[in-house]
Amino acid sequence: MRSLKPPELYKGTRCVVVNCSPKVAEVEIAVGAHKGKRHFIPRIRLKPTDTQLLFKFQRRHLPLRPCFAMTINKAQGQTLKCVGLDLRQHVFTHGVLYVALLRTESKDSSLLQME
Structure with a gap:
């Protein structure tokens, strides 16, 4: 911070x-x-820089x-403000990636990391 x-x-x-x-x-x-x-x-x-305080x-x-992390399976049924996905290891099925991307409130809230 x-x-x-x-x-x-x-x-x-x-x-x-x-x-x-x-x-x-x-x-x-x-x-x-x-x-x-x-x-x-x-x-x-x-x-504090406030000089009006009496003490x-x-x-x-x-x-x-x-911050905290969870697996895609644990995220099922939750709605999150922002989701970060680490895709350096392959997601084993397309359905799991679909579940992970649907956890956010809007499509602009997903952050993907692929290196």
């Missing part, structure tokens, strides 16, 4: 959390030119946005 170490760790980089502790998260970059590199992402202190406070924030 923040650009921490461009060009490797920028906003939107997809990573796999390898280890997570109270103060830091160890992540491995999942896609792109820097795939496989590991980084430590610390908690960031956030302080001072801060919070520590881990700048990650979680």
Whole structure:
């Protein structure tokens, strides 16, 4: 959610959390030119800039946005806002691909990755 170490760790980089502790998260970059590199992402202190508050406070924030994955069979019967399909391995029948593409609310919500 923040650009921490461009060009490797920028906003939107997809990573796999390898280890997570109270103060830091160890992540491995999942896609792109820097795939496989590991980084430590610390908690960031956030302080409000509003001077009208009668008290001072801060919070520590881990700048990650979680996402989840499921198989095509588990997605049957669900409607999702956005679907990403990894087609680097072949889908074994055309019917399974059809089910996966129908899980989204609109046709513009599917993201296909074929490398």
